[in-house]
């Protein structure tokens with residue numbers, strides 16, 4: 001499904017009655033899967049944009065800005081966020 005088709009499908013599901021939902025399980029399931037895939041792609045792309053490590057007073061001098069785990073590599077080993085250590 002293309003992005004605009006996913007949006008159109010989500011739009012039509014929003015307007016469905018309980019009866020419509022009961023008689024269209026395949027359409028709803030396929031739309032959910034396509035929407036999940038789009039969101040996941042966007043999330044993975046966002047994780048590729050480096051974010052500067054943060055300092056947490058008394059806990060860590062180099063922590064992931066997303067999940068606050070202690071880090072020392074190019075990526076956070078807990079959440080996968082790409083990291084930067086520069087200024």
Ligand SMILES: [Zn+2]
Pocket residue numbers: 064065066067068069076077078079080081
């Ligand atoms: Zn993390």
